[in-house]
Amino acid sequence: MLAKRIIPCLDVRDGKVVKGVNFEGIKEVGDPVECAYEYNLQGADEIVFYDITASHEGRGVMLDVVRNTAKKVFVPLTVGGGIATVDDIRETLRAGADKVSVNSQAVKNPQLIKEGADIFGSQCICVGVDAKAVSPNKWTVYINGGRIDMGIDLIDWVKKCEQLGAGEICLNSIDTDGVRGGFDLPMLKAVVDAVSIPVIASGGAGKLGDFAEAFLKTDCSAALAASLFHFKELTVGQVKDDCRSKGINVR
Amino acid sequence: MIAIVDYGAGNIFSVKNALDFLGIESKLTSDISELEAADRIILPGVGAFPAAMEMLKKSGLAETVKAQAKVKPLLGICLGMQLLFDKSYEFEECQGLGLIKGYVDRITDPGLVIPHMGWNKLVYNHESPLFKGLDESYVYFVHSYKAFCEDENLYAYCEYGSRVSAVVGDGKFVYGTQFHPEKSGEAGLAMLRNFASLA
Numbered sequence: 538m539l540a541k542r543i544i545p546c547l548d549v550r551d552g553k554v555v556k557g558v559n560f561e562g563i564k565e566v567g568d569p570v571e572c573a574y575e576y577n578l579q580g581a582d583e584i585v586f587y588d589i590t591a592s593h594e595g596r597g598v599m600l601d602v603v604r605n606t607a608k609k610v611f612v613p614l615t616v617g618g619g620i621a622t623v624d625d626i627r628e629t630l631r632a633g634a635d636k637v638s639v640n641s642q643a644v645k646n647p648q649l650i651k652e653g654a655d656i657f658g659s660q661c662i663c664v665g666v667d668a669k670a671v672s673p674n675k676w677t678v679y680i681n682g683g684r685i686d687m688g689i690d691l692i693d694w695v696k697k698c699e700q701l702g703a704g705e706i707c708l709n710s711i712d713t714d715g716v717r718g719g720f721d722l723p724m725l726k727a728v729v730d731a732v733s734i735p736v737i738a739s740g741g742a743g744k745l746g747d748f749a750e751a752f753l754k755t756d757c758s759a760a761l762a763a764s765l766f767h768f769k770e771l772t773v774g775q776v777k778d779d780c781r782s783k784g785i786n787v788r
Numbered sequence: 789m790i791a792i793v794d795y796g797a798g799n800i801f802s803v804k805n806a807l808d809f810l811g812i813e814s815k816l817t818s819d820i821s822e823l824e825a826a827d828r829i830i831l832p833g834v835g836a837f838p839a840a841m842e843m844l845k846k847s848g849l850a851e852t853v854k855a856q857a858k859v860k861p862l863l864g865i866c867l868g869m870q871l872l873f874d875k876s877y878e879f880e881e882c883q884g885l886g887l888i889k890g891y892v893d894r895i896t897d898p899g900l901v902i903p904h905m906g907w908n909k910l911v912y913n914h915e916s917p918l919f920k921g922l923d924e925s926y927v928y929f930v931h932s933y934k935a936f937c938e939d940e941n942l943y944a945y946c947e948y949g950s951r952v953s954a955v956v957g958d959g960k961f962v963y964g965t966q967f968h969p970e971k972s973g974e975a976g977l978a979m980l981r982n983f984a985s986l987a
Contacts (some may be wrong), residue, residue, distance in 0.1 A: 538908065538910065538946075539904065539906050539907070539908045539947075539948055540906060540907040540909070541906075541925055542906050542907065577973070582906065582907055584973055607801070607802065607805050608808070608809065611805075611806055611809070611969050611970060611971060611972070611973055611976060611977060612928065612971060612972075612973055613928060613930075628870055631801070633801055633802065633805065635802070635930075636970060657834075657835070658835050658836070659903065659932075660903055660905065660930045660931070660932075661834070662836065673886075704903055704905070704930075705905065707959060724850050733900075733901055734901065734902065734903070735901050735903070735905050735906070738905060756901075758901060758905070759906070763941065773943060788907040788926040
């Protein structure tokens with residue numbers, strides 16, 4: 538039986554792991570290669586690097602991080618942030634990433650999903666989606682780190698992503714991100730029901746039971762968190778033990 | 789020395805990284821004489837079956853891999869495993885290398901999330917030297933097509949809707965894994981180490 542995945546995410550800026558709350562108030566918390574290695578030892582099923590660098594130099598630093606991690610961490614690696622072209626995708630995969638996560642650029646240019654999937658295969662194109670509620674059970678898609686509301690309906694957008702060839706959706710709720718009150722279950726359930734590709738829950742994990750709750754109440758394939766793991770409040774192993782004790786299949 | 793066949797498909801650096809980490813000598817190559825000189829061969833691959841087969845045929849590598857598989861261990865990984873079979877129905881019917889009897893077709897069990905992406909548990913069907921030292925093992929899969937083969941060629945499978953061929957072989961030199969051993973943590977590294985020690 539396929540195991541539910543627990544995915545730690547490392548937000549990286551200029552080669553350092555950083556963490557902010559609600560996309561604001563950023564502080565540095567460590568070396569990404571070392572953090573990835575530590576997560577691997579804890580039993581992470583996958584590791585996501587999210588590049589929040591704005592500069593061109595920063596991208597090169599990010600690729601070095603991926604290259605160095607891929608030499609000693611043998612689980613899938615995903616890189617997101619700032620990926621705008623097919624060349625960016627190629628460069629990132631060649632550095633050792635298994636998947637890329639495209640977000641704002643895919644909203645601005647949906648063909649990026651199709652071109653990426655056609656050339657490199659759907660399995661390596663994850664679409665990261667930031668969304669926020671406008672009314673109960675209705676959400677719109679945001680870009681630029683949750684700053685700009687595109688007015689696009691979330692459900693229409695994820696269906697379109699699937700049609701264009703996305704292999705996976707990483708769904709981040711702006712409403713619950715950084716609040717630590719649990720994942721946005723209504724939003725998550727709506728997206729899982731709308732598509733037949735894997736959906737990763739992101740944004741809002743604040744305590745041990747939040748992961749199991751997402752798996753018990755929705756059919757999401759994976760759950761992602763950043764700060765909980767960075768600040769060593771929880772280990773991936775503790776989260777998996779909790780899931781296992783509740784009958785959820787984890788590795 | 790293990791020759792990793794470089795035919796322009798997939799993330800071949802991951803396989804090389806894993807072998808480097810294990811201290812096993814390997815080389816990425818598309819040179820026929822290097823494949824002939826190697827102790828064993830790994831055929832990686834990510835992407836579509838017809839395109840990969842086309843590249844292997846055009847470069848002459850298909851014939852070399854077929855011939856070498858009679859005299860030294862060969863490991864196909866993911867699409868590389870699927871290519872070992874007689875044929876595939878990805879997009880259109882397409883001939884494979886024909887090293888293991890069987891075919892490849894889309895996963896169609898109703899209600900399943902596709903691709904089959906993530907860690908799934910191996911169920912051992914026949915003994916294989918690849919499994920030395922392994923017990924309960926989860927390994928990393930990402931694919932939308934699967935292989936259908938005879939029981940004797942199916943060394944291990946996992947459950948996803950129905951059985952998914954996970955480790956296959958011809959009983960002699962040819963092995964294939966649908967999952968990515970190079971991305972399957974300790975269990976995957978152990979299998980690569982076992983492959984490198986095959987007689």
